[in-house]
Every structure is written in structure tokens, then in C-alpha cells.
Amino acid sequence: MSEKIRELISEEKIDARIREVAERISRDYAGKKLHMICVLKGGVFFMCELSKRITVPVSLDFMSVSSYGNEMNSSGVVKIIKDLDEPLEGKDVLIVEDIIDSGRTLGYLMDILEKRHPASLKLCTLLDKPERRVVDIQTQYCCFEIPDQFVVGYGLDYAQKYRNLPYIGVVDFED
Numbered sequence: 207m208s209e210k211i212r213e214l215i216s217e218e219k220i221d222a223r224i225r226e227v228a229e230r231i232s233r234d235y236a237g238k239k240l241h242m243i244c245v246l247k248g249g250v251f252f253m254c255e256l257s258k259r260i261t262v263p264v265s266l267d268f269m270s271v272s273s274y275g276n277e278m279n280s281s282g283v284v285k286i287i288k289d290l291d292e293p294l295e296g297k298d299v300l301i302v303e304d305i306i307d308s309g310r311t312l313g314y315l316m317d318i319l320e321k322r323h324p325a326s327l328k329l330c331t332l333l334d335k336p337e338r339r340v341v342d343i344q345t346q347y348c349c350f351e352i353p354d355q356f357v358v359g360y361g362l363d364y365a366q367k368y369r370n371l372p373y374i375g376v377v378d379f380e381d
């Protein structure tokens with residue numbers, strides 16, 4: 207089976223929307239420092255673009271958790287591949303994700319990060335697929351809601367391919 211990628215959200219639209227969300231975050235955190243946590247690998251493109259446009263002082267940390275492997279459905283088993291380097295106690299923390307689908311990954315992550323006593327813990331996602339939700343997740347900042355389709359690009363992969371596409375595309379499978 208081979209696959210074709212059909213554009214869903216253009217590079218220009220993503221760029222414009224990230225600027226808007228970064229302005230909102232900068233206003234909301236005015237006078238504070240923001241500790242941004244990128245969920246690898248998918249969140250890394252979004253984290254770079256978003257953080258460059260935030261005007262309050264920012265520190266960055268990275269975490270890798272995996273529930274998908276090379277599959278297109280969440281296994282429900284979330285594994286920590288790489289933990290954070292820094293403690294979260296007393297910090298205003300913003301988790302940066304590429305996509306919320308079932309919500310299992312974020313549900314697990316929010317639970318363990320809350321226990322590290324941040325001053326605040328919020329979530330920013332590039333994409334949200336609300337139709338797929340199994341675990342209830344409160345998202346404070348979302349760039350785009352999308353329908354229930356498997357997407358790639360801007361950090362998102364299919365079997366580790368397509369992460370470097372500058373736009374978001376839907377995968378169409380062909381025989």
C-alpha cells in the first residue's frame with residue numbers, strides 16, 4: 207500500500223494562527239516567566255515557532271512519551287522515553303503538543319506533572335481532534351480543530367515520515 211498527502215492546512219495559515227496564539231499567551235503571562243515543555247518528537251516544530259513569537263521571558267524543557275509507536279491508533283499504554291531535565295515546582299508551565307486525539311497521552315502527562323507542584327499548568331496544542339476524545343482534557347490554547355482524519359506534517363509523522371512537511375496534510379492510502 208502507498209500513500210498520498212493532501213494539504214489540509216497551509217503553511218501560511220499555520221504561521222498566521224501561531225502568531226495569534228503567541229500574542230494571547232504573551233498577554234496572559236504578562237509580568238511572569240513562562241516554562242514551556244515540548245512533548246517530543248511531534249511538538250518540536252510547533253514549540254520552535256510558538257516560542258519565537260512569545261514576548262515574555264521563556265525557558266524550555268523537553269519530554270518524550272510515546273503511546274503510538276508506528277501505529278495509527280493510540281495503544282493506551284503511555285511510556286516515558288525521556289523525562290524533564292528541570293523541576294517544575296513554583297513555575298508557570300505550558301505544555302506544548304502537536305495534537306490531542308484520544309487524550310490518553312495528555313491525560314497521563316498532566317497527572318504526573320501536576321504532582322510536581324507547578325504554580326500553574328496549562329496546555330497549548332497545534333491541533334485538536336475533539337471527535338476522537340476518550341479522556342477529558344482541558345486545552346487553554348488550540349490553533350486548529352480538525353476532523354477525525356490521520357494527519358502528518360509540521361512535526362507529525364506516519365511511520366516516522368513526513369514530519370518535515372511545512373504544512374498539515376491528510377494521508378490518503380492507495381493500493
Ligand SMILES: O=P(O)(O)OC[C@H]1O[C@H](OP(=O)(O)OP(=O)(O)O)[C@H](O)[C@@H]1O
Binds near residue numbers: 245303306307
Ligand atoms: O491524544 P492521543 O490519542 O494520546 O494522541 C496524541 C499523541 O500522539 C502523538 O504522539 P506519538 O506517540 O505518535 O509520538 P511522536 O510525537 O514522537 O510522533 C502526539 O504527538 C501526541 O503526543
Ligand SMILES: Nc1nc2[nH]cnc2c(=O)[nH]1
Binds near residue numbers: 306362364
Ligand atoms: N501523525 C499523527 N499522529 C497522531 N497521533 C494522534 N493522532 C495523530 C494523527 O492524526 N497523526
